[in-house]
Amino acid sequence: MERFQDAYAARIEAGAIEPDPAQRAVLPAFERLRTELAAPAPRRWLFGRGKPATVRGLYLWGDVGRGKSMLMxxxxAGVEVPGGKRRVHFHAFMQEVHSGINAARKxxxxxxIAPVADDIARDLRLLCFDEMQIGDITDAMIVGRLFERLFEGGVTVVATSNRPPGDLYKDGLNRNLFLPFIALIEDRMQVVELASPRDWRQDRIAGRPVWFTPADxxxxxxxxALWTALTDDAQGEHLRFAVSGREVxxxxxxxxxxxxxxxxxxxxPLGPADYLALAERVRVLILEDVPRMGPDRANEAKRFTTLIDALYEARRRVIVSAADTPERLFTMGAGAFEFARTASRLREMQGADWGA
Structure with missing residues (x-):
């Protein structure tokens, strides 16, 4: 089985990535995990079955675009794990958890939480989360009990995040109830910062257009090509999140x-809360096939304005294919005058120095 350092070096040699000293500095943490997960482990009996004792996980955090997801x-892709492995976006995972909890309550x-955690842990030894963050009180109250049960079930957790554990759910409602979960992470996962000064994601689109017209x-x-550059040619998956009982x-x-x-x-029929929730979860939004809008599409124009406002305030990068330039998308009908502000923001968001 290939050492993790060798797999990383092979990607550099192939020209898929460029060397980064900060990335190299965190490779031993992944190699430790790879070795311990591949080795036969002492077994213990939990939930009526034998599972290997849990290998200490990894919590990798750092600024946006530093390569955390790429490394994970x-x-x-390369780790061999007797007992099964899974990789999932954290928000998608929490939606599954909420659905499971609701079904169990019925x-x-x-x-x-116990049967949901047990179902997840069954036939699973490694669980990898991308972009872990806690944004609401419901998730905050669930994750502590859930992770505790997963660890008891022999599951090793690897997570990436833009924040250190101590900043999760920062300033959230009843945060004191969340503090034991932070302690649990620091106890059961190796916390490592990826402290690269370079934002590789911004570098990949620096100098390239981000507004395309016409949308052909x-x-x-x-x-x-931009999707390939920004995601390392990932296939992609559905991202689902709930807002006021409505699924986006x-x-x-x-x-x-x-x-x-x-x-x-x-x-x-989406509104400000939906777009704010989207801006919390997405760093770059590629929005395709934006049409010209007239009086018959005034509602769509208003939602588009609200969406751009949410992304602007969160300083998210936007890549757009549209029927025309920002200034010519909506020129007639109620709200057309106010749309000029949206066009101005879209122009600003095309700047090379714009982004999270």
Whole structure:
């Protein structure tokens, strides 16, 4: 089985990535994990079955674009884990957990988290999370009990995050109840900072256009190339999140980048809360097929404005294919005058120095 350092060196030699001293500094933590997960481990009996004793996990944090997801994916692809492995975006995972808890409660289960955790831990030894963050009180109250049960079930957890454990759910409601979970992470996971000064994601699109008009085959080819550069050519997965009991689904998501068409976000009855939640979860939004809008599409124009406002305030990068320039997308109908502010923001967001 290939050492993790060798797998990383092979990607550099192939020209897939450039060497980064800060990335190299965290490679031993992944190699430690690879070795310990591959080795036969003492067994203990939990939940009525034998499982290997839990290998201490890894919590890798650092600023956006430093290569955390790339390193985790490289590790996940190469590690051999007797007992099964899974890689999932943290928000998608928490949606599964909420669904499982609701189903258990309907069955009258008192401790609804326990059967959900046990189902996850069954036939699983390694669980990799991308972009772990806690944004609401519901998740904050669930994760401590959930992770405790997963660790008891022999599951090793690897997570990437933009924040150190101590900053998770910072300033959140009843945060004192969340502090034991932070202590649990620091006890059961090796906390490592990826402290690179270089934002590789921004570098990959620096100097490249991010607004394409018209939205034709040539624009799609350009956006395909940007998707490949930003996600290391990932296939992508659905990103689902709930807002006020309503589910929002982004059909293609990888490495903090979401790719979606205009109608999915602006022709549906979504509002400010949905777009704010999206901006919390996405670092780059690729929005395709933005049409010209007239009086008959005033509602879509208003939602588009609200979406851009949310992304602007969060300083998210936006890549767009559209029927025309920002100033010519909506020029007639109620709200057309106010749309000029949106066009101005879109121009500003095209700047090379814009981004999270």
């Amino acid at each position: 994916d490289l590790f996940f 069955r009258g289960v008192d401790d609804a 085959a040539a624009a799609r080819a350009e956006i395909d 689904v982004l059909p293609r998501y990888a490495a903090g980048v979401a790719r979606v068409d205009f109608d999915t976000l602006c022709a549906r």
